[in-house]
Amino acid sequence: MKTIEEIRRLRLEELVQEQGSAARLARAIDKSPAQISQWLNRSPDSKTGRPRAMGGTAAREIEAALGKPSGWMDNIDGVAGTPQPTTSFLPGFEKLAVPLLANSGSMGAGDEDMGEExxxxxxxxxxxxxxxxLxxxxxxxxxxxxxYGDSMKGTFEDGDILLVDIGVQEPKIDGVYVLEANERVYIKRVRQRMDGTFEISSDNPKVRTVDVLDGSIEVKCRGRVLWAWNGVKL
Known part of the structure; x- marks a missing residue:
């Protein structure tokens, strides 16, 4: 299976073909031609020596600049020369291969943000x-x-696999979300209060804590949890 970096590079090659050249693509997405070349050729970083790979923030910026749906750069579906993720395994029934990420979210004190998928x-x-x-x-x-953790115990358990919609960028409705704050990732319930502000809480009454999103701390929404692998719809 291809890594997220390989998929993004293939998508970038596809965009170069669509635009007609790397220079035209660079102008369209407000990046330098050198940056495009570094991503395509995976030039080593002068500080770390590791190949330069496109990050998630850059991928979202490119999608927005070209009117692509969020997550298009990370989706292998339709990329030339790659297997399609949707295949038939029972007559009349199709399956979608949803990526399982090494990234995790903590239902407690928070896991360190891995930065990349x-x-x-x-x-x-x-x-x-x-x-x-869903x-x-x-x-x-x-x-x-x-x-991981026990702060959401009762809704899902420590170690459960969760299905997340990363297209949700802000908590407009009450639900369980993957949140990033202070370079850590959390899985918490978000509710809107009657005064219009949002509060973050845990479902386990033994460890229940409540924080209010009042702008004093930058909190990013990384997605909404839609389903727990234990069969619970959220």
């Missing part, structure tokens, strides 16, 4: 079921992650 595999999901039951922002935005 690192795929460790994929789990099959029925696209018909996902669309009908109603994600897009099938290409679905990701599986592990949740």
């Amino acid at each position: 690192v795929m460790t595999g994929a789990l099959p999901v029925s696209p018909e079921w996902a669309q009908r039951t 109603k994600p922002t897009g099938l290409q935005n679905l990701r599986f992650i592990h949740g």
